[in-house]
Structure formats: structure tokens, C-alpha cells
Amino acid sequence: MIVELVLVVLAYLVGSIPFAYIFVRWATGRDVRLEGSGNVGATNALRSAGWKVGVSVTVLDTAKGSLAVWMMLVFNPESAWLAASMLAVVFGHCFPPWLLFRGGKGVATGLGAFLVIAPLSALAALGLWLVMLAAFRWVSLASMTATASFPVLLQLVDRPDWVTLVAVAAAAILIIVNHHSNIRNLIAGDEPRLGPGFWR
Numbered sequence: 001m002i003v004e005l006v007l008v009v010l011a012y013l014v015g016s017i018p019f020a021y022i023f024v025r026w027a028t029g030r031d032v033r034l035e036g037s038g039n040v041g042a043t044n045a046l047r048s049a050g051w052k053v054g055v056s057v058t059v060l061d062t063a064k065g066s067l068a069v070w071m072m073l074v075f076n077p078e079s080a081w082l083a084a085s086m087l088a089v090v091f092g093h094c095f096p097p098w099l100l101f102r103g104g105k106g107v108a109t110g111l112g113a114f115l116v117i118a119p120l121s122a123l124a125a126l127g128l129w130l131v132m133l134a135a136f137r138w139v140s141l142a143s144m145t146a147t148a149s150f151p152v153l154l155q156l157v158d159r160p161d162w163v164t165l166v167a168v169a170a171a172a173i174l175i176i177v178n179h180h181s182n183i184r185n186l187i188a189g190d191e192p193r194l195g196p197g198f199w200r
Helices: 002-015 019-028 042-049 051-075 079-094 107-117 119-136 139-157 162-177 180-188
Strands: none
Touching: 002 051, 002 079, 019 042, 019 051, 042 051, 051 079, 051 107, 079 107, 079 162, 107 119, 107 139, 107 162, 119 139, 139 162, 139 180
16 A cells, blocks of 8 residues: 555656646746746647647646556556546646646646546547537637546446546546636637637
8 A cells, every 4th residue: 555655646746747837948938837828738838839849748748647547557456546646647737836836727637647547538538629629729628628528438438436437527627627717718708719819
């Protein structure tokens, strides 16, 4: 049990690596928290420093989510410990101690964790994200829709135990709640769409 607890703490620390902050600072010398939406995540990194930085941050944020859960999977594949690692890595991304607990929204990191726990369901949610983005060009709406769909897809496709389902639902709720400013902007009609006017 000691090793499992260490891996959960390690998952939180891995999740807390603020790649958006690091890459935007490296590429532009600016603080991503003072740019665009102020979010320490891949979308704001894209807006603040261009597509190369945005893609790099997306890949690394996804990879850290997968890595954290994979480490637990290798050592102890019990669903409760996998769920704990998944929640820890998402929580670390959203609340990194290095940035005074002001992090990203958890979409890419959550995807990475979900890919290890239930790859088919995660890929289906990613497909829904792509469809929503192509249809409406709102990254936030696509992200929230795909995140909300994942627990449903998980239940339909993988039939997980209740621990996994509850943990995934909790992670999805956290990610959606972190989009509160986007929800307000969508309601007000102020949310930027992906396209020429997205970078500002």
C-alpha cells in the first residue's frame, strides 16, 4: 500500500508540471497566465504562442495523464488505485503548487488518463470532440461535450465497476466546472471560435 500511495502522490506531481507555462515562457518570454484567457493549458498556449507550442503542450499534457495512470497500472491494476491515480494527475494539472494552485482545465490530461483506463471509450469521446469542433469551432464547447460524454460512453462500452465510473464522473465534473468562464462567455456570445480571430 505504501508504494501505491507514493505513486498517487507522484501522479499529482506529474500532473502539476505546467507545460503551458514553461513553453509559452520559453517561446515568448511572457507569462501564459497574463495572456488570452489566463488559463495554464494547451488552448491558451496555442492562442498565446502559436500552433507549435499549442500542439507540443497538448501532446505533453496528454502524455503526463497517460504516464501517471500507466505507472499504477504496471504496479497495481486494481480499479481503486487506477482511479486514485487518474484523479490525482487531473487534480495536479488543475491545481499545481508551483503556480499557486492556478492551473489548466484538465482536458488533455484527462484524455491521457482516460486512454489508459478505457482506450475505446476515450477514442470515441475524442471523435466526438473533433465533430463538435468542426461543427461549431468552439474548443471549450467541444471539450465540455466530449468530457461529459465519457462517463456515458464508458458505461456503454466498457461496463466498468462503480469505483471507476464514479471516479471518471468526478474527473469529468471537475473539468467541466473549470470551464465556468467559458460557459459564461458562450451564454453571452463572447466565446472566440477557432479561426483567424481566435488568436488575439
